Amino acid sequence: MITNSVLDCIRARRSTRSFLDRPVEKRQLETLLDAAVWAPSGSNSQSWLFTAVTDKDVLLKINELVRQGFQTWTPDDDYPGKQMAKTMSQREDYNFYHRAPALIIASNRPNYENAMADCALALENVFLAAQSLGLGSCYVNQLHWLRGDDALRGYLSTLGIPKEHTICNSAAVGHIGTASAAPPRREGTVRIIK
Numbered sequence: 001m002i003t004n005s006v007l008d009c010i011r012a013r014r015s016t017r018s019f020l021d022r023p024v025e026k027r028q029l030e031t032l033l034d035a036a037v038w039a040p041s042g043s044n045s046q047s048w049l050f051t052a053v054t055d056k057d058v059l060l061k062i063n064e065l066v067r068q069g070f071q072t073w074t075p076d077d078d079y080p081g082k083q084m085a086k087t088m089s090q091r092e093d094y095n096f097y098h099r100a101p102a103l104i105i106a107s108n109r110p111n112y113e114n115a116m117a118d119c120a121l122a123l124e125n126v127f128l129a130a131q132s133l134g135l136g137s138c139y140v141n142q143l144h145w146l147r148g149d150d151a152l153r154g155y156l157s158t159l160g161i162p163k164e165h166t167i168c169n170s171a172a173v174g175h176i177g178t179a180s181a182a183p184p185r186r187e188g189t190v191r192i193i194k
């Protein structure tokens with residue numbers, strides 16, 4: 001296998017779910033956001049918005065709204081992660097962003113077919129950029145699932161995330177507390193047709 005610094009970064013990145021109680025530096029956060037906007041986008045739309053939240057009280061308020069939102073939310077398919085997240089949200093110590101010091105929320109304009117694809121590519125840039133800076137990161141889905149929750153959307157709109165935007169995904173970012181082990185890669189998921 002060929003190796004270089006980019007490929008090493010891709011292979012070394014893990015989803016971090018244990019962060020230190022230490023802020024991400026402003027320069028680091030700006031670098032992550034810059035990495036996000038250099039992602040490709042359908043027809044060069046760049047219609048995304050990346051909102052980085054670092055205020056602990058604001059993050060905890062969002063967590064509380066997520067917890068409340070899950071109480072009345074019913075998973076719309078049988079993806080096991082959804083039911084598990086709903087169940088977990090009832091726990092006293094529930095924290096959907098793994099207590100990361102920074103959460104980057106990716107939203108996009110409504111009725112745009114590539115909204116999710118564009119934001120997902122942008123978040124992978126964020127994850128790899130974080131890895132290159134020695135930071136941990138994790139894809140966090142809860143805000144996407146609860147994107148239709150009125151109370152949550154009302155609060156997010158006070159942070160400047162337009163109510164009409166669809167929330168695509170979010171990235172928890174911070175200094176790594178406990179490193180995650182690499183889940184083995186499944187066999188047989190790639191093919192070369194010659």
Ligand SMILES: Cc1cc2nc3c(=O)[nH]c(=O)nc-3n(C[C@H](O)[C@H](O)[C@H](O)COP(=O)(O)O)c2cc1C
Nearest residue numbers: 013014015016017138139140141142180181182183
């Ligand atoms: C679409 C998507 C949604 C995910 N949602 C969550 C999530 O809500 N919470 C979480 O802790 N991890 C989430 N993850 C991270 C995956 O669990 C993780 O990528 C997977 O277990 C493989 O581990 P690795 O990223 O360390 O290779 C998500 C990943 C993807 C691609």
